[in-house]
Structure formats: structure tokens, C-alpha cells
Amino acid sequence: MNKWFIIAFIILLLALLSMSQVNQQTKAATTSLSIAQKDLVLRNAPNKGAVGSKKAQPPVVTSGFMPKANRSYTYEPSFEDPNQVTYQAVNNPSIANSIELLEADYIGYTYIESNSELKLGVAYSDTFFFSLSYPMKENRTIIDTDYGYDGVHATTEVKVESTSATVHTKAATFHNVVILAYPNGTKIYLAKDYGIIRIADFEGDITTELIAVQ
16 A cells, blocks of 8 residues: 555656646746847837937028919018018019019018028118028027118127927928027027018017918
8 A cells, every 4th residue: 555655656746847847848938938029129119218329410401491483472460560461472583592572563572592691671672681691500599680771780699499390380380490589589480492481579479470372
């Protein structure tokens, strides 16, 4: 009786040892699979905040703010007052690299752009509201030269608050908008191929905004 009891005990012990080895092998395989899956996830996951990762640099702007000719641009408030005004954009063959925004014959504004500056003034006159220097780099300053009615040239340092802003207006949603912040709190918003899309005063109230383009 004792002999058979001992034999049965040995057989049971061997069976338990065999099951333990199988469990350990299964656990090892599962752990290995988990590590492989985790490694796959990490390799395919976006690299957020990794040491040495670089953020996209904001663009440096050197041109591109001339409105496109043969289109109409509607502002409300307009450049002059709170009313809605539509300007027709046309080329001026007598001035190189210029676009006229005309409300009526010979009444309106002129954009002139060169490699070094962007100007906006009264159409068919020598009066300019601003002359903004290029290049425009985010968090840097540029020079605005004001050619006044009296012929006096005044310069102002203007901070380039952004060259990559997204701005929503009634006309469209604009990307890579340049925001220029003046010392008096005024801000001018410029968009590629449109020119001025918004002007805001020191309180943040909109004094000029583009609402339609056709």
C-alpha cells in the first residue's frame, strides 16, 4: 500500500512540474509578444516632446502681399469708415509691381511691392500710409516708414507678432497670416495674395476687415 502511494505521489509531482514548465514557457512567449507589440507602437507613434525634436519654424516673409488683379475686394468696415466698400483690383502699367484698389475712377489705394518693402498709399498720389520693410521674421521688428502729407518721413519700429497665424474672416480663413503690432496698440493683419485682411485698434476692436472676394 505504501509502495503504490509513493509511486502515485511521484507521478503527480512529475505532472505538476511539467505543467509548471509549460506555464513558464507560455508566460515568456506572452511577455516577448507584449514587448514586441509595445516596441511596434513606440516606433509608429508620433515623436512628441522627444529630446532633440524640432518644431516647425515659422516662415520668413519676403514678399507676396499684393492683392490679385481682376478681383473685387469688399471691406466692412472699409479703409475710410464703418461702411461697406468694394474695391476693384487692377494693374497700374505706369508703376512697376503695383496694384490699384479702386472704389471709383482714380479713387482708392495703391499697393507697391519690391524686394525690400511693401507700400500702401493713396492711388495716384505721392502719399503712403506705410512702407513696411522686408524680411519679416516672427518676434523681430521691422521698420515702417510713413510718408506724410507734409513730406516729412517718420519711421516706426513695428513688432512682427506672428508670420504663421490662422485668421478667420467673413471672406475666408487665412493661414500664415503676418500680424504686425505697432507701439500704439494697432495691429495690421496681412495675408498672401490679399494684402490687408484686418486692422484692429489698441482695444482689439476691428476697424477694417475683408469680408468678401470675388
